[in-house]
Amino acid sequence: MRRLLVTGGAGFIGANFVHHVLEHTEDEVVVLDSFTYAASRRALEGLPAGRVRVEEGDVRDEGLVDGLVGELAGGDEPGAVVHFAAESHNDNSLRDPSPFVTTNIMGTFTVLEAVRRHGVRLHHISTDEVYGDLELEDPGRFTEDTAYRPSSPYSASKAGADHLVRAWVRSFGVEATLSNCSNNYGPWQHVEKFIPRQITNLLDGGRVKLYGSGNNVRDWIHVDDHSSAVLRILDRGAAGETYLVGADGERSNLEVVRAILRLMGRDPDDFDHVADRAGHDLRYAIDSTRSRTELGWVPRFTSFEEGLARTVEWYAAHADWWRPKKAAIEAAYAAKGQ
Ligand code: NAD
Numbered sequence: 001m002r003r004l005l006v007t008g009g010a011g012f013i014g015a016n017f018v019h020h021v022l023e024h025t026e027d028e029v030v031v032l033d034s035f036t037y038a039a040s041r042r043a044l045e046g047l048p049a050g051r052v053r054v055e056e057g058d059v060r061d062e063g064l065v066d067g068l069v070g071e072l073a074g075g076d077e078p079g080a081v082v083h084f085a086a087e088s089h090n091d092n093s094l095r096d097p098s099p100f101v102t103t104n105i106m107g108t109f110t111v112l113e114a115v116r117r118h119g120v121r122l123h124h125i126s127t128d129e130v131y132g133d134l135e136l137e138d139p140g141r142f143t144e145d146t147a148y149r150p151s152s153p154y155s156a157s158k159a160g161a162d163h164l165v166r167a168w169v170r171s172f173g174v175e176a177t178l179s180n181c182s183n184n185y186g187p188w189q190h191v192e193k194f195i196p197r198q199i200t201n202l203l204d205g206g207r208v209k210l211y212g213s214g215n216n217v218r219d220w221i222h223v224d225d226h227s228s229a230v231l232r233i234l235d236r237g238a239a240g241e242t243y244l245v246g247a248d249g250e251r252s253n254l255e256v257v258r259a260i261l262r263l264m265g266r267d268p269d270d271f272d273h274v275a276d277r278a279g280h281d282l283r284y285a286i287d288s289t290r291s292r293t294e295l296g297w298v299p300r301f302t303s304f305e306e307g308l309a310r311t312v313e314w315y316a317a318h319a320d321w322w323r324p325k326k327a328a329i330e331a332a333y334a335a336k337g338q
């Protein structure tokens with residue numbers, strides 16, 4: 001039995017990860033989450049109380065983080081921190097970068113200092129966006145050796161956090177691994193994000209909203225495959241190493257929108273072009289060869305269209321969860337011409 005401290009465990013990926021851990025291991029989990037607008041208590045309901053404890057608090061709170069990390073030290077099997085907590089939406093970072101800098105950078109600093117004091121292992125969750133973007137016609141993909149070139153306040157704050165983790169590994173011998181994953185989709189994703197926004201617009205009788213030309217490419221992975229990769233890194237990853245996680249799911253935004261419209265029985269060309277995102281990254285693409293060969297990890301959702309169909313069904317069945325958040329999000333987008 002291993003003990004895990006999962007920061008941001010009430011968010012989209014963190015909550016899916018907690019479910020995945022409970023299903024596939026004997027581990028016990030403490031969730032640390034400050035329950036921002038992005039968190040969901042409902043996503044953690046019904047989990048066995050003997051194996052999951054939820055602590056409401058801020059990852060920037062040094063005393064709180066120190067106490068929770070201290071609980072992981074010692075014991076028969078070493079515990080670990082899995083650090084998901086972050087401000088995660090690019091559009092929000094363009095409106096107000098401040099919480100991105102403090103949570104994503106200072107929060108990671110706070111976690112690093114605590115794991116350093118207590119000699120506890122850390123897995124840091126990063127993103128492919130730290131590498132900036134690729135040209136649409138570029139045949140290349142991001143690898144562990146790609147130089148950092150972040151474009152947005154969000155991706156710059158994640159890049160800053162990654163640099164801190166690597167510096168703490170080298171300078172202080174902190175036992176940390178990192179993963180940079182591509183765009184996730186699946187259950188419990190906030191309706192501010194691309195795929196849930198379009199599905200719930202259609203379920204609500206609204207229209208699909210595509211930024212700019214729609215030619216921008218994202219590399220989609222089902223959130224459950226991200227969880228299995230993180231678990232594999234915890235089990236087999238080497239300290240100090242970085243693992244890229246992706247499922248060969250490159251699609252243009254236009255292709256995604258048309259797939260959603262088709263799945264929902266609509267005309268695939270019945271959508272609105274809206275104002276583009278400032279500084280909009282063109283293309284992300286992950287080469288996950290190393291994670292597959294060194295860790296033996298393989299994604300289970302090899303068909304994006306099948307994963308998308310299941311996601312559409314999930315949102316249709318969980319309108320009571322997303323509908324209370326929907327109107328305010330759409331009003332904010334409308335105010336920006338999006
Ligand atoms: P999310 O916004 O859905 O969830 C973030 C969680 O962190 C929320 O529960 C929020 O309450 C919590 N949080 C925010 N600030 C906090 C603070 N100061 N203290 C404690 N908790 C705080 O985000 P997500 O999409 O689940 O992303 C999780 C992680 O994965 C992030 O680090 C993100 O950068 C990374 N990531 C996301 C994607 C993606 O496609 N969504 C892809 C690659 C990497």
Ligand code: TDX
Nearest residue numbers: 088089090127129183192193194197209210211216253
């Ligand atoms: O309404 C929309 N219309 C649209 O065309 C929205 C919300 C988005 N888009 C476009 C912008 C992007 O090209 O869709 C693409 C995906 O947008 P987001 O869901 O906002 O994701 P992205 O900016 O690519 O970042 C995501 O993946 C990497 C996560 O939000 C990050 O947390 C993660 O690091």
